[in-house]
Amino acid sequence: MLGLLVMLSLLMAAVALGLSVGELNVSPGSVVRMLLFGGHEGSMEYLLISRIRLPRVVLGVAVGGALSLAGVILQGIYRNPLVEPFTLGISGGASLGVAVTIVMGLHLSLGSFMLPLSGFIGAFVIIFLVYTISSRRGAINIQNMLLTGVMISFIASSAMMFLMATTSSDNLHGIVFWIMGSLDEPNTGLIKLTLIVSLAVLVISYLFVQPLNALRLGEEKALHLGFNTNVVIRVLFILASLLAGICVSVSGVIGFVGLIIPHVLRLLFGSDYRFLLAGSFLLGGIFLVLSDVVARTIISPNELPIGVITGIIGGLVFLLLMSQKRKGK
Amino acid sequence: MEHSFFHIENFSCGYPGFKLSGINLSLEKGSFSGIIGPNGSGKTTLFRGITGSISTMEGKIFLKGKDLQLFSLKERARNMAIVTQFTDTDQISVEDYVLMGRMPYHHRFQFFESKKDIEKAHKYMQLTDVFKHKDKLMTELSGGEQQRAAIARALTQEPELLLLDEPTSHLDITHQVRILDLLHRLNQEMGLTVLMVIHDLNLASEYCDQLVLFDEGHLFTQGTPEEVLTFDTIEKVYKTPVITRTNPYSNKPVIFLVSEKMMKDSHN
Numbered sequence: 383m384l385g386l387l388v389m390l391s392l393l394m395a396a397v398a399l400g401l402s403v404g405e406l407n408v409s410p411g412s413v414v415r416m417l418l419f420g421g422h423e424g425s426m427e428y429l430l431i432s433r434i435r436l437p438r439v440v441l442g443v444a445v446g447g448a449l450s451l452a453g454v455i456l457q458g459i460y461r462n463p464l465v466e467p468f469t470l471g472i473s474g475g476a477s478l479g480v481a482v483t484i485v486m487g488l489h490l491s492l493g494s495f496m497l498p499l500s501g502f503i504g505a506f507v508i509i510f511l512v513y514t515i516s517s518r519r520g521a522i523n524i525q526n527m528l529l530t531g532v533m534i535s536f537i538a539s540s541a542m543m544f545l546m547a548t549t550s551s552d553n554l555h556g557i558v559f560w561i562m563g564s565l566d567e568p569n570t571g572l573i574k575l576t577l578i579v580s581l582a583v584l585v586i587s588y589l590f591v592q593p594l595n596a597l598r599l600g601e602e603k604a605l606h607l608g609f610n611t612n613v614v615i616r617v618l619f620i621l622a623s624l625l626a627g628i629c630v631s632v633s634g635v636i637g638f639v640g641l642i643i644p645h646v647l648r649l650l651f652g653s654d655y656r657f658l659l660a661g662s663f664l665l666g667g668i669f670l671v672l673s674d675v676v677a678r679t680i681i682s683p684n685e686l687p688i689g690v691i692t693g694i695i696g697g698l699v700f701l702l703l704m705s706q707k708r709k710g711k
Numbered sequence: 712m713e714h715s716f717f718h719i720e721n722f723s724c725g726y727p728g729f730k731l732s733g734i735n736l737s738l739e740k741g742s743f744s745g746i747i748g749p750n751g752s753g754k755t756t757l758f759r760g761i762t763g764s765i766s767t768m769e770g771k772i773f774l775k776g777k778d779l780q781l782f783s784l785k786e787r788a789r790n791m792a793i794v795t796q797f798t799d800t801d802q803i804s805v806e807d808y809v810l811m812g813r814m815p816y817h818h819r820f821q822f823f824e825s826k827k828d829i830e831k832a833h834k835y836m837q838l839t840d841v842f843k844h845k846d847k848l849m850t851e852l853s854g855g856e857q858q859r860a861a862i863a864r865a866l867t868q869e870p871e872l873l874l875l876d877e878p879t880s881h882l883d884i885t886h887q888v889r890i891l892d893l894l895h896r897l898n899q900e901m902g903l904t905v906l907m908v909i910h911d912l913n914l915a916s917e918y919c920d921q922l923v924l925f926d927e928g929h930l931f932t933q934g935t936p937e938e939v940l941t942f943d944t945i946e947k948v949y950k951t952p953v954i955t956r957t958n959p960y961s962n963k964p965v966i967f968l969v970s971e972k973m974m975k976d977s978h979n
Contacts, residue, residue, distance in 0.1 A: 461801075591822060592814055598801040599811065602764050606795075607868075608788030608815040653802055656822050 385651060389664040393443065396671045400439040401431055403675050405682055439671055441565045441573045445629045446639055446670025447663035448580035452625040453640025454647075454662040455587060458594045458655060459615045459622075460528055463648070466641035467626035470531035471508045473637075474538030476630040477561055479504020481545045484556045497560065498572060501631030508534055509623045524601070524615065562687035563634035565674050576632050580663075583621050587659050590614055594655040636689050639666055642696040649703050669696070716740035716904060717872055722770035724760030731756045731928045734770070738906060738921075740871070743898045745915040746908045747939075748925030749949055754908040755796065757925070758876050762793055774872065788815035792865035794858075796876040796908075805852065805860050806845040809836055812867025835866040839893060855886035862893065873897070875907035879914065887911070891918050916940055916963045924948060940964040 402413045408427050415421070421428040452467040467473075479500040483489050489496040511534055516527035546554055567573055587594075593614040596604035601611045629636070643666045647658055673691040680686060715737045723732040731753040738744055746754045759765045761772060761779075772779040774790055782790070792812070812835075813828040824832075836842040839859040844852060852860060858878055865873055878894070879887040895918055897903045909915045915922055916936040923933040926948045932939055945953050945966065952974070954967040 588822070589819060592817060592819075596811060596814055598803060599808075602759075602762075603795065605764060605784070606762055606788060606793045607811060608783075608785035610784055648802075652804075654807065 385657065386660055386664065389661060389668065393664050393668050393671075396668045397439050397443065400442065400671045400675050401435045403679060404430075404435060406430060437567065437570050437573050438565050438674065440577055441567055441633065442671040442674050443667035444573070444577040444580045445565065445633045445636065446643075446666035446668070448576070448583070448625040448629050448666075449636065449640040449670075450643035450662035450666025451580065451584055451587065451659065452622040452629075454644035454655070454658050455594070455618050455622040456640075457644055458597055458658075459618050460524055461597065461600065462528065463645065464641070465528065466638075467622065467629070468635065468637060468640070469528070469535070470512055470623075471535035471538055472505045472623060472626040473630050473635045474535040474542070475504040475506070475508030476501040476627065477504070477557075477635060478538045478542045478545075479507075480560050481542045481557050484553050484560070485545050485549045495569070498569075498631040501634075502627050504538075505623070505627035505630055508538060509627070513619070560634050563636040563689040564685075565633055565670075565688060567632055572632055576628055579628055580625060583625055584659065584663050587618070587621060590618055591655050591659060594618070594659075598653060598655075634689075636670070636692055638689075638692045638696045639670060642692075642700050643669055645700060646703060716742075716775060717906075718773040719761075720771050720773070722757075722760065722772060723768040724765050725753075725756060725768065725928070726765065729753070729756065729928065730768070731760065732769070734930050736923060736930065736933070738872075738904055740904055741898065741902045742921060743895065743905045743919055744907075744921040744923060745919035746906065746923045746925060747910070747912060747915050748931070751927075752925040752948075753928045754925050755876055756928075758793065758874055758908065761874065762791075763787075785815045788868055788870075790870055791872045791874065792868040792870035794861045794865050794873070794875040794878055796880065801849075803849050804845070805841055805847055805849060806832065806836070808849050808860060809841075809845075809863045809867055812864040815868055831869070832863075832867050835863045836860075838866070838897075839863040855882050855889065858882065858886075858890055859893070862890070866897070870903075872904045872906065875905070877908050877910060880910060887914060894918070912940060912945075912966045916965065917958070917961060936964050940966060 398410050398413055401417075402408045402410045408431065412427070413431065416428065416431060449467055453465070456465045456467060456470070457463050479502075480497055482504075483496050483500040488500070512527060512531045515530045516523055542557075546557055549557075593604060593609040593611065596607045596609050597611065597614070601615075604611045604614075626640070644658060644662050647661050647665060651657055651661065670688070670692070673695060674688055676695070677686045677688045677691045717738040719734050719736040722734040723730065725731050734757065746757065748754050756765070760767060763784075767780075774782070779787065809832045810824055810828060813824055813832065816828070833842060836845060839862050841852075841856060841860045841863055844856060844860070849857060849860065862875075862878070873894075875894070878890050882890065891914060894905055894907070898905050909919075919936060921933065922936050922939040924931045924939050924944065931948055932944060940955060942953065942955050945951070945955070952969045954969060956965050956967065957963070958965045
């Protein structure tokens with residue numbers, strides 16, 4: 383519990399930092415004041431923070447939280463610490479959906495909302511395929527599902543390569559840019575939706591925290607402890623897919639978060655899901671907000687793709703923690 | 712018909728390629744029974760059928776006179792606990808592992824164990840002698856200790872029927888006897904009904920009141936150890952020549968193996 387409170391305050395601090403740092407630095411004090419009491423509506427600082435930085439930071443919290451939560455849930459139901467939201471082909475499907483839209487020019491003719499929409503549709507087509515292929519006679523074979531996901535993911539990414547190889551260089555640029563992922567999302571409605579959905583899923587996931595803990599002993603033993611594992615796994619799988627699908631359609635493919643954050647928490651605090659679910663959400667939010675700060679300041683005024691930062695920082699922190707742990711023992 | 716405490720009636724279950732069929736079996740409350748039979752004769756399959764891991768094809772199982780299908784999963788877990796053959800566990804402390812036995816008693820919105828849950832877990836950990844390891848990880852325990860922790864978890868469910876799938880396999884004789892003595896004590900003192908799959912015929916004979924012998928997906932015979940462990944039955948089912956004698960200390964039947972080497976020597 384204490385750990386969660388500490389992380390909650392760290393998240394607050396990260397949000398304040400994310401709002402104050404940028405091309406134009408605003409002192410954290412005045413950021414906090416602005417958040418609590420409002421500011422001069424017309425002032426440059428107010429506009430910068432409320433219109434540009436706040437949506438971005440909020441999206442960072444929502445996407446970071448959602449991706450880590452999806453990761454921790456999937457690792458729980460697969461009993462495999464190497465699964466992440468994108469292992470199951472969700473990112474492959476979303477990327478393919480977006481690539482098709484860009485190549486066909488649908489986002490120009492129908493409006494830019496087509497990009498997130500097609501990403502979401504792509505992700506869910508893949509989830510549907512993985513789910514039905516690995517369901518048989520009413521039961522899902524969880525190991526089958528993992529392999530099916532990886533294979534479908536390969537097929538989707540090859541199809542996308544094909545599109546990228548044959549399309550014009552303008553389109554190619556658009557696709558690559560989207561794949562690299564970014565928290566720059568102009569549509570605030572979409573940002574609010576992402577935040578609401580990810581918080582709602584966090585609350586719902588706590589209804590399944592006991593069976594998730596029981597699944598640590600394996601499917602059969604969870605059944606022996608009185609949980610209908612078949613239903614639990616299905617519901618959790620759909621929740622995690624929903625999270626990953628929304629994240630990938632709003633912010634593109636931001637890798638490693640869903641893999642590394644739950645891992646770090648497991649290393650530090652053990653595998654009790656009562657802690658891990660909320661903990662992953664909070665730490666994921668912190669991590670992505672800070673990564674975004676680095677991504678947009680390190681080569682300012684230009685911006686690095688956030689996936690580069692999450693990959694490098696996340697991987698290094700993880701290796702460090704692991705070697706510490708080994709030394710400790 | 713008046714049903715006994717646990718009653719299996721004309722029961723069939725199985726997988727594609729292997730079917731267990733026509734099982735009839737009754738356990739009295741407070742009995743201590745063993746299921747024996749060669750590898751692949753359907754012992755573990757029966758357990759998986761009882762617990763609902765594989766679906767029932769035919770027949771019914773009654774617990775305390777009530778059809779097991781009519782129990783909710785949690786109700787089942789409060790009446791019947793299972794110690795499975797392989798303990799592969801996550802990185803989990805012994806105490807947390809044993810506390811999981813209280814899950815069938817929790818409400819959907821109860822996230823934390825009550826004081827009573829912790830007291831019960833501690834009580835059964837003391838009874839099984841794993842309390843001193845409570846803060847260790849399950850993976851740090853020896854095979855015998857893991858088995859005892861698994862039994863503690865099952866007891867924490869406070870069941871009336873305890874099923875165990877080969878609780879003594881891969882243990883040395885000291886630990887085998889310790890586990891079986893513990894089960895015997897639980898049976899005697901708490902009135903726990905015990906049904907276990909066991910490979911070692913001599914241990915089965917020594918500890919069980921009733922033995923059930925499986926052969927190729929069928930129930931071959933059942934009865935007291937004296938009735939089941941006869942020369943003819945063993946040779947028919949296990950296809951191995953044996954000699955049966957009586958343990959001078961307990962008066963239970965004992966099986967001696969006859970090796971090929973011995974047979975050759977005696978023929979010469």
